[in-house]
Amino acid sequence: MTMEIVVFYIAAAVSVSATTLVVTRTNASHALVYLIVSLLAVAVIFFLLGAPFASALEIVIYAGAIMVLFLFVVMMLDLGRGSVEQERGWLNPSMWVGPGLLTLVLFLEMAWLLAGPMAQTSGTAVLPKEVGIELFGPYLLAVELASILLLASLVGAFHLGRRYMRARREEEADE
Amino acid sequence: MNIDVAYLLILPVLLGVMISAAFLVWIERRLLGFWQDRLGPNRVGPFGSLQIVADMIKLFTKDDWVPPFADRVIFVLAPLAIAAGMLMGFAVVPFGPGLHIIDLNVGLLFFLAMTSLAVYGVLLSGLASNNKYALLGGLRSAAQMVTYEVFMGLSLMGVVILTGSFSLSDVVRAQADMWFFVPQFAGFVVFVIAGLAEAHRLPFDLPEAEHELTAGFHTEYSGMKFGLIMVGEYLSVILASAMITTLFFGGWLGPDFLPPFVWFSLKTAFFIAFFILMRAAIPRPRYDQLMSLGWKILLPVTLINLLVTGAVVLGRGA
Numbered sequence: 001m002t003m004e005i006v007v008f009y010i011a012a013a014v015s016v017s018a019t020t021l022v023v024t025r026t027n028a029s030h031a032l033v034y035l036i037v038s039l040l041a042v043a044v045i046f047f048l049l050g051a052p053f054a055s056a057l058e059i060v061i062y063a064g065a066i067m068v069l070f071l072f073v074v075m076m077l078d079l080g081r082g083s084v085e086q087e088r089g090w091l092n093p094s095m096w097v098g099p100g101l102l103t104l105v106l107f108l109e110m111a112w113l114l115a116g117p118m119a120q121t122s123g124t125a126v127l128p129k130e131v132g133i134e135l136f137g138p139y140l141l142a143v144e145l146a147s148i149l150l151l152a153s154l155v156g157a158f159h160l161g162r163r164y165m166r167a168r169r170e171e172e173a174d175e
Numbered sequence: 176m177n178i179d180v181a182y183l184l185i186l187p188v189l190l191g192v193m194i195s196a197a198f199l200v201w202i203e204r205r206l207l208g209f210w211q212d213r214l215g216p217n218r219v220g221p222f223g224s225l226q227i228v229a230d231m232i233k234l235f236t237k238d239d240w241v242p243p244f245a246d247r248v249i250f251v252l253a254p255l256a257i258a259a260g261m262l263m264g265f266a267v268v269p270f271g272p273g274l275h276i277i278d279l280n281v282g283l284l285f286f287l288a289m290t291s292l293a294v295y296g297v298l299l300s301g302l303a304s305n306n307k308y309a310l311l312g313g314l315r316s317a318a319q320m321v322t323y324e325v326f327m328g329l330s331l332m333g334v335v336i337l338t339g340s341f342s343l344s345d346v347v348r349a350q351a352d353m354w355f356f357v358p359q360f361a362g363f364v365v366f367v368i369a370g371l372a373e374a375h376r377l378p379f380d381l382p383e384a385e386h387e388l389t390a391g392f393h394t395e396y397s398g399m400k401f402g403l404i405m406v407g408e409y410l411s412v413i414l415a416s417a418m419i420t421t422l423f424f425g426g427w428l429g430p431d432f433l434p435p436f437v438w439f440s441l442k443t444a445f446f447i448a449f450f451i452l453m454r455a456a457i458p459r460p461r462y463d464q465l466m467s468l469g470w471k472i473l474l475p476v477t478l479i480n481l482l483v484t485g486a487v488v489l490g491r492g493a
Binding site: 053 | 281292328
């Protein structure tokens with residue numbers, strides 16, 4: 001048990017410091033690498049909390065697919081030294097006031113919850129089968145709504161891509 | 176008890192896998208020579224088997240150069256990410272009954288997670304090199320690997336449905352009556368193709384296609400960092416072969432006259448040889464052909480396979 005607590009605190013420390021660095025980095029690709037590290041640390045925490053399925057999906061989907069696309073876009077944009085300067089200009093101290101206040105509210109809530117009787121979670125392991133039964137039982141509507149959202153984005157991407165392809169084909173025909 | 180065995184296994188697995196990856200360099204060149212009707216490396220040691228030692232001396236003594244225009248930290252760390260991601264994948268491979276580092280109940284997902292993390296090594300080395308060939312190679316590999324990860328995951332779901340578990344030991348035990356490549360033949364074919372694409376091995380090595388991108392994402396790498404990228408590539412070949420063996424060809428199962436671990440190694444070696452044969456036999460497709468093969472053929476095939484498998488399992492009332 002104590003071993004798990006040590007691992008938890010290490011993962012939590014990595015996650016918090018990596019996330020802080022995501023916000024303060026001015027180089028976009030460095031920030032993204034820290035965000036990936038932060039997601040991996042969160043996956044470790046999920047695993048420790050007894051949710052191995054959520055932890056694996058966190059890595060496969062967030063770290064393995066979505067962040068790859070983010071990095072893909074950063075590579076396409078070719079952000080050089082100029083964008084680092086621009087970012088540095090945006091990151092002035094007055095920007096921290098709003099997020100700081102909102103985080104303070106969350107922090108007070110968390111302190112109140114930890115002090116109160118609700119501090120203990122059930123602490124049972126949630127296995128893949130149970131997640132599946134929940135998703136395709138009581139939460140079926142949410143799953144279907146998410147898939148419709150994805151379908152809409154798929155159709156949108158296809159539409160944009162098709163217009164580009166048609167323009168290119170006409171260009172080729174003119175030549 | 177079990178945990179002690181696991182700790183004792185980590186070092187042998189690490190060493191065994193690394194040494195096999197190193198020797199694959201020589202085995203691959205010899206096999207390619209055999210299939211292409213030439214000799215291959217045969218000068219250093221008996222049958223050229225010490226070629227890898229010569230290569231290592233060469234790589235170690237080379238100037239370990241970081242280009243001044245590169246993003247230094249990421250440039251140095253990227254090859255490590257490639258090799259480390261692949262090595263982590265071996266943690267869930269069952270080499271024999273009870274002979275695994277960890278038998279996770281989400282073992283299959285862990286394998287998929289680790290292979291998907293290995294993309295970053297390629298992507299970041301392409302980005303950090305700050306070189307247009309490397310960048311193009313990195314972009315290609317990102318698109319290729321994200322695409323083929325989809326089919327890789329979906330093609331395995333048929334196996335999961337038949338087993339009823341994500342644990343790789345359960346998958347092997349479920350194949351006692353019949354190896355899964357018979358009922359899951361479509362899944363097997365898609366997984367082999369996706370495995371080739373994930374390892375970016377020759378028919379699908381467009382991220383490093385030397386005829387158009389010099390060496391793609393690792394153009395700027397030299398010395399031991401280049402060696403690490405190569406080791407990572409061979410590790411991914413071994414890992415893909417080990418997973419094909421485990422998921423579709425009964426893992427350690429086999430007639431009793433050989434111990435389970437030997438059966439596992441023989442089957443894995445067979446698929447490694449198959450991967451090398453693919454390199455010798457098949458020409459490289461164009462990039463858009465690679466993408467349309469993926470989305471227009473492999474995706475429908477895996478979805479139909481999944482649908483049929485689900486229907487059959489439901490129909491049997493299992």
